[in-house]
Amino acid sequence: MTATHSRTAGAAAPAGRKTTYREAMREAMREAMRADARVFLMGEDVGRYGGCFGVSLGLLEEFGPERVRDAPLSESAFVGAGIGAALAGLRPIVEIMTVNFSLLALDQILNNAATLLHMSGGQLPVPLVIRMTTGAGRQLAAQHSHSLENWYAHIPGLRVLAPATLTDARCVLAPALADPDPVLIFEHGSLYNVSGDLPADPGPVDLDHAAVRRPGADVSLITYGGSLPKALAAADDLAADGVGAEVVDLRTLRPLDDATVGDSVARTHRAVVVDEGWRTGSLAAEISARLTEQHFYDLDAPVERVCSAEVPMPYARRLEEAALPQVDAITAAARRTLGLGRAEAEPG
Numbered sequence: 378m379t380a381t382h383s384r385t386a387g388a389a390a391p392a393g394r395k396t397t398y399r400e401a402m403r404e405a406m407r408e409a410m411r412a413d414a415r416v417f418l419m420g421e422d423v424g425r426y427g428g429c430f431g432v433s434l435g436l437l438e439e440f441g442p443e444r445v446r447d448a449p450l451s452e453s454a455f456v457g458a459g460i461g462a463a464l465a466g467l468r469p470i471v472e473i474m475t476v477n478f479s480l481l482a483l484d485q486i487l488n489n490a491a492t493l494l495h496m497s498g499g500q501l502p503v504p505l506v507i508r509m510t511t512g513a514g515r516q517l518a519a520q521h522s523h524s525l526e527n528w529y530a531h532i533p534g535l536r537v538l539a540p541a542t543l544t545d546a547r548c549v550l551a552p553a554l555a556d557p558d559p560v561l562i563f564e565h566g567s568l569y570n571v572s573g574d575l576p577a578d579p580g581p582v583d584l585d586h587a588a589v590r591r592p593g594a595d596v597s598l599i600t601y602g603g604s605l606p607k608a609l610a611a612a613d614d615l616a617a618d619g620v621g622a623e624v625v626d627l628r629t630l631r632p633l634d635d636a637t638v639g640d641s642v643a644r645t646h647r648a649v650v651v652d653e654g655w656r657t658g659s660l661a662a663e664i665s666a667r668l669t670e671q672h673f674y675d676l677d678a679p680v681e682r683v684c685s686a687e688v689p690m691p692y693a694r695r696l697e698e699a700a701l702p703q704v705d706a707i708t709a710a711a712r713r714t715l716g717l718g719r720a721e722a723e724p725g
Contacts, residue, residue, distance in 0.1 A: 399569040401547035402432045402508075406470060409554055410440055413468060416554060417444040419455055420472030429474045430510055430569050456482035456507065460490050463505040468554050473509040475517075476525045476563065490559040491534030502557040506550070511539075512565040512603045512653055513701055519689035522697075524653040526563040526602070527660035530630040536560045537631040538584065539602035543573050545628060548580035563630075565603030565653075584629050587637040593623035596711045597641040599664060600651035601627040604702060608651050611707035622711060630660060638664065639672050646677040647714035651702050656684035681710035 396404075409416045417440075418433060424447040427434030437445040448455035452473055459471040473479045479486070486507070493501045513522035530537045536558055540546045546564070553560040590605065591612050598608040605626050612622035625641050627633065642648050648668055652661035661682040668680050686700040 394575070395572055396543060396575045397570060397572045398543055398546045398564075399430065399432055401543050401575060402550070402564065403434065403436070405547050405550040406433065406436060407439070409468075409470075409550055410436070410444060413554075415466065415468045416470065417446065417462075417467065418470045418472065419446040419448050419459060421448055421450060421455075421474055423447060423472050428472065430564075430566065432508075432564075432569070433472070452478055452482035453485055456485040457489070459505050459507070460485060460493075460503055463503045463559075464493070464501060469505055470550075470554070471505065471507045473507060475521045475566075476509050476511040477520050477523055479507075479509050479525070486529070486535075486559070486561075487532055491532050494558065495534065503559050504554070504557050505559045506553045506562065507559065508562045508564060510566045511563040512567060513685070513690045513697060514567045514603070516692060516694055516697060517566075518692040522690040524602075524685065526561075526630055527652070527654045527658075527663075529561050529563075530633075530660060530663075532631070534558065535631060536584070537563070537629065539563045539565070539628065539630055541565070541568065541602050541605040541626050541628070542590075543571070543575050544579040545582055547575060548582040549584065552581065552584050563602060567603045571606075582628075585632075585634065587628055587634040588626045589623060589637070589641065590626045591622070591624040593621035593645065595621045595645055596647040596649060596714055597623045597625055597638075597645045598649050598651060598707065598711065599625045599627065599638055599641070601630060601660075602653070604651045604653055607702060607704050608707060610704045611711065614704065614708050615711055620711065620715065620717075633664070633667070635667060635671065639668070639675075642668055642672050643675045646675055647711075648676070649681045649683060649707060649710045649714060651683045651707055653685050653702060655687050656682060657687060659684055678714040678716070681714055683707050683710050 423433045424437040424445045459469040462469045490503045540549045600608045615622045650661040650664050665680040683702045691697045
């Protein structure tokens with residue numbers, strides 16, 4: 378697959394200056410590798426090429442081929458090697474090019490990484506971090522574009538993260554590496570080029586709690602990852618019409634933070650869940666069910682879901698855009714919960 382990032386390595390932008398999501402991830406890995414000799418990076422093209430999406434650019438030159446290891450084109454093999462390294466006391470970061478390709482390592486992730494602690498009676502923790510790109514919106518067609526993180530959020534024994542902001546991109550890696558259990562980090566491909574100002578002291582990040590990115594009193598927009606910018610844009614549109622939308626960034630998909638989501642809905646009494654996964658069996662369905670179970674009497678309207686169309690992700694740009702959750706669909710769903718009439722846009 379052709380990379381679309383700049384090929385200029387350089388050092389990551391220092392904290393307190395403008396940086397990108399990609400550079401924030403790179404800075405986090407550089408810091409972790411400098412701080413702990415047990416940390417190493419492994420995956421396809423992570424070394425000389427700098428990673429398919431440029432996240433590891435420059436790390437090979439600093440840390441050498443023993444700690445930035447280009448792996449063969451076999452996800453099952455190098456994820457398995459990462460599990461073995463974690464069992465031996467190292468702290469591997471394994472990069473899988475896209476979430477679709479992670480299915481080739483699903484046996485290793487589910488049957489080994491997620492279960493060994495349980496099956497060994499607590500004797501074999503697997504402190505492994507797996508990073509992978511997820512999501513669509515970049516015309517990479519069906520084999521590179523799906524959002525399958527909800528599949529992994531189904532699996533006990535894993536922690537599943539979806540950093541959506543520069544601060545989270547910079548700060549989730551350290552606690553992930555410190556976790557004795559395997560941690561999967563899903564990086565939405567549309568976020569890599571997003572730029573902004575990273576706070577001078579951005580961390581630490583609380584992985585146990587969702588984050589309220591924008592307060593509001595009328596409807597809760599619940600989302601994560603690459604859909605967060607769309608939810609924030611929808612909140613801006615709704616605010617122009619006098620509707621206060623609270624935006625909740627789940628941040629951690631397993632375990633879900635029921636308390637923060639529930640507190641938001643208890644304040645607003647309405648919920649729209651935005652999830653780039655398919656609607657059937659989705660993370661949005663799980664959140665909707667939990668809200669119904671735990672906050673039925675707080676809800677003044679049915680929970681709305683805005684998801685991707687149930688088709689393999691199209692290549693053609695207009696078809697891809699039509700298949701994905703968009704700002705108009707989110708605002709339309711929010712309006713329905715408020716009884717403001719049926720807009721033309723429909724949920725995915």
